[in-house]
Amino acid sequence: MSDLALDVVQQALNGFLFGSSYALIGIGFTMIFGVMEKLNLAFGVTALGGAYVALLVFQLTRGPLVLVFLAAVLAAGLIGLIVEFTCFHWMPRDYPLAALMATVGMLFFIEEVIVHATNGMPRAFPAPLGQLMLEVGPWLVRGDLAFMFLVSLLVMAGLWALVYHSRLGLATRAVSQQPVAAQLCGIAPRRVNAAVFVITGLIGGVAGALIGSAVGNLSPLLALPLTVKGLVTAVLGGLGSIPGAIAGGLLLGVVEYQALYFFGIGYRDMVTYLLLFAFLVGRPGGLFGSKGV
């Protein structure tokens, strides 16, 4: 095999593994949209906030990795609940723009809290696996990326079990498909909404901690890129579709790494956005979109 082909496959592999974190962020955007038909622009910072709390716990206790990840998950779940209460709970149901704008306010607020607490400087995040590399044939797999991929798979499996094999999942799907009919069947939509915010928050916490440990540090500058990548992922997959978000995240990861390899950092995002624009115009429903948008 030529060097070029080797490199291309290597980049695709890295992108595929890293894309699993985009998939988790995308799931958060897509689930909230699926249930409420509203966009939560504060989801990226929810994940980031969780990661920062984990970092704080690590600095205070130097505790084991499990504790650090647990802190991220719980904190992000709590932030999710706060976002629901402040930005969605009291808003008129038929005017999604009010909630959209409120979540922008929340984005600014959490970002500023982070800047305030850290003086805006990037902070090192513990890397559980260090510089571990696995050799697979002629290719190298970064240990932390493989770890990220495995944990993401676990989270996705857990989510699948929750959505398709639990009463809460049943209620969530009911509200998502027919909010009024669900209410008539005795499901409280507000409680389901709050539950969805907590669940997506938990997922966001995992994603934040994984990204922190793979990148090696956290910075408030991550807030906007995380938001944008999550949105792109959700749209590529078709807003509201969880399998779509997974496929979209992996696709985005692969495309980004290939664009980085072929065109360099200056053009990487441009390639991503051109792909997105083409996708939106040519296939507005996304990869798995069933609704004609």
Next chain:
Amino acid sequence: MEFYLSLLTLFGFRILLGLSAYVVILTGQISLAQAGFYAIGSYTAGAATAIWGWPIVPAILLGGIVGGIFGFLVGFPALRVRGLFLVIATLAFTEIVRMVFLNLKYTIRVGDRTIGPAAGEGFRGITYYFENGWSSARIMAFTWLFVLAVLLAMWIMDRSRAGAVLRAVGEDELAASSVGINLTTAKVAAMTAGGFVAGLAGALYAHYASYVSQEDFGVLLATFAIAYALVGGTGSVLGPVAGVLFFSLLIDGLRFLGDWRNLLFGVLIIVMMNLRPHGIVDVGLIRRLGLWRRPPRKAAYARD
């Protein structure tokens, strides 16, 4: 005095930007492309005076027109996508524009200075005001001439049949098209007008700042454009003005709070949206103030 003049000039750019988002929001579309149009307007007008030696007024208008052309072009693909998908599509547009300017190199030498867009270093030397010895007061008055003209035009548009058509599309597309409103015309027209106004704002800003760089025209600027309109309210053209005042008073008026100001900023947006979800100046307020003239009792109909 200088400080207040320059603040007033800044208000002008922000109001224009808010109005450009406002006219698009009337049709129920949320566009993050306004920052892209703003960037295009500022680079075009900057090149017109600094490189091609145009006088100022045609240069500013050129910025607006080129912004409008891009608005028209973005308007068509945007018809395929609606709602939140449009947010993402227009976000992609703004980012692509930014990337193009990040890589665009088109400079000339004037004496010992390099003028023009120099890729990542930004666009230096848009010094028309300085070269012609304009005072701050004159710059402010010149900017506000455009602001007032656009405000007046939109005020008239809002109270005419065109305004009713745009609002009808924004309220309910299906109902609007079933009474014969052409959705394509309405949406593309709104996008074109928004592109023109954002282009004007960018053109004026470039001459005020004398240096622009693609870094200024990102997602944040686009977010502020819609924030002016959404927090201010879409009941009337006064909405975006109220939005600009709200944000500007927060940004410049809470300076005494130091770092805490930025924290309060996000909280106040959340509080405002909970208190007045449809914005400060919503349709209800306009009705109560008696500023709302009922649209003529003639049914809207489509031209053949």
